Amino acid sequence: MQQARPTKPSRVFDRAPEWDALISFVTRPLPHAALGVVSGRRRMGKTYLLRALVEQCGGFYFGATDATEAESLRQFSAALAEHVGSPVPFSFATWDDAVSYLFGLAVPGHRTAGGPAVDSPFLVVIDEFPYLVKAAPELPSLFQRMIDRFQVEESRMRLLLCGSAMSVMGGLLASSAPLRGRAQLELVVRPFGYRAAADFWGVADDPALAVRLHAVLGGTPAYRRQFLADDVPSNLGGFDDWICRTVLSPFSPLFREARYLLAEEADIRDTALYHSVLAAVAQGNTTRGGIAGYIGRKSVDISHPLNVLEDSHLLVREPDVFRAGKSQYRITEPLINFYEAVMRPAWARLEGGQAAEVWAQAGERFAAQVAGPHFESVCREYVLGAGRAMLSTSLGTVGGGVVTDPRDRRQIQIDVAVVEPGSGGSRPSVALLGEAKWGTVMGHAHLERLGRARDLLATRGMDTSHCGLACFSAAGFSDSLRAEAAGGDVLLVGLDELYGRAVPTGLLS
Incomplete structure (x- = not known):
């Protein structure tokens, strides 16, 4: 009789897809060892999720600390001895011995401390694995050797390596890394939508x-x-x-959190340079050239910090969906963007307890550099998720871009676009063009600008016959625009619609 799958505890909020992926990994009826890699920036609840998994499925959990190799091995040995019920701590001479013993526990028929023989998956979770790799760089190679061995021999091992240093965790399975091609699960625990x-x-x-x-x-x-x-x-x-x-108070844990998030990444050494790069993006300099000009460097000189920030999931490069080869950078962590735009320029005053004064003067910066760009990303997330139903075609690439208008000598910024690349004999098509405004009541001028962009794209050979127009606003819409939407061909999406409290006004053809 098939055993019921462990259910997600009610205390674990959301995370249903992640839980299902983890349970499928653990319970998959394979006769050989399996490896999974779980990563995600700090504070995302990875440890909370994995501890719940061990509680529901049984197994061995070890949370590493930042320690020397000898102390790390001693801590691991003690935890393993406690798990198997040994009356005395283990004393492994090397990590090779410890890893060999660990995999031996997953051999079918193995018994520990008089317990039942192993005939079901043996879950092992090693949390904050980058700490162990820092102390013992040979660990990935040792795990590779044991996994390769138990791809031939029988094993019930289900090994999950977890960590918050994104550059380190991403490197575990990259290029010529020892564990490349060995993982059956690669899960990134992301922030809540x-x-x-x-x-x-x-x-x-x-x-x-x-x-x-x-x-x-x-x-x-x-x-x-x-x-x-x-x-x-x-x-x-x-x-x-x-x-x-809270955020602006020097007595709050959140006050210095943005700094800590940057400092915790293993590949970041010169934090001043990285803060300057992030500040450039927060100030609206979102192209490589703009970032380089802001910090006073050549474009080629900032390739490394840009790559590290991308690998750390603190920065993302978003391609222009209308112009090949063009892209813009966006800070993915809102708290870091808020810090760079609002807090860092007034740091001394905030440390002096002038939070109310600083915040009173930061209204424009918050709207232009924090809330506005963030609202645009929320609108794109809406189209990717709950708003998919408003499209009459299959979902293509969702992003933003610039449409150049040679007649009026201007560039039309499209905040939300859905573009389907052509295939075979079909032309690339545009399913949606949208503009997002944080503090502006939208009217006919915004709709006309979107219509002009649609016409320009059609003259460039793109199929716009099913292209709808959408206005996204956190401040509302004019009465005339609402009347236009009631007749169809344009969609109005406000905050109530974004959060599912109302149905968008209008229809798309």
Whole structure:
């Protein structure tokens, strides 16, 4: 009789796809060893999720610390001895001995401390694996050797290596790395999406508050409970006081968090250079040339910091969907963007306790450099998720781009676009063109600009026959634009629609 799959504990918020992937990995009926790699930036709840997995499935969990090789081996040996019920701690001479013993526990028929023989998957979770690799660089090679051996011999081993140093974890399976091609699972635990984050913070019924919280703190689970002890603004009117007593207060754990996030990445040495790169992007210099000019370097000189920040999942390069070879950079961690745009320029004043004064003067910067760009990314996320139903065609590439208008000598910025690349004899097509505004009531001028962009793309050979136009606004729409949307051919999406509290106005052909 097939055993029921372990269910996700109710205390684990969201994460249903991640839980299903982990359970499938553990319970897959393979007679050989299997390796999984779980990564994600700090504070995402990886440890919480993996501990729940071990509780539900059984197995061995070890959380590494930043220690010397000898101390790390001693800690691992003691934890393993406790797991198998040994009355005395183990004393392995080398990591080779420890790894060999660990894999021996997963051999079918093996018994520990008088327990039953192993005939079901043996789950092993090694958390913060980069700490161990730093102390013992040979560990990936040792695991590779044992996995290769138990791809021939029988084993019930289900090994999960987990870590927060994204550059290190990404390198485990890259290029000529020892574990390349050995993993059956590669899971990245990402921040909550904007809707899940609103539910997690308990503000889903207040979209104006929810989107501001998400623009500052993103979808990082630890910030609510571990950092702020459930200090949540009760309504939009309490947002200003809340941000002054939390993120902008030198007595709050969140005050220096953005700095710590950068310093924790193993490949980042010159933090001043990396902060300058991030500050350039936060200030609106989103191209490679713009970033280089802002920090006073040549474009070729910033290739390494850009690559490291991308590998660390702190920066993402987003291609222009209309212009091949063009791209823009975006900071993926909202708290870092908020720090670079609002906090870093006024750091001395904030340390001196002038949070209220700094925040009162930061309104324009917050709107232009934090909330506005963040709102655009939320709108793209909406189209990728809940808003897919509004498209009459299959979902293509979702992004943004620039359409050049030679007649008027201007560039039309498209914040939300859905483009389907051509294949065979078919032309590339555009399914959606959208503009997103944070603090502007949108009217006919915005719709006309989108229509002009659609005409220009058609003259370039793109199929726009099924291209809809969409206006996204956090501030609302003019009465005339609402009347136009009621007749069809344009879609209006506000905060209520983004958060699922209303149906978008209008229809797309």
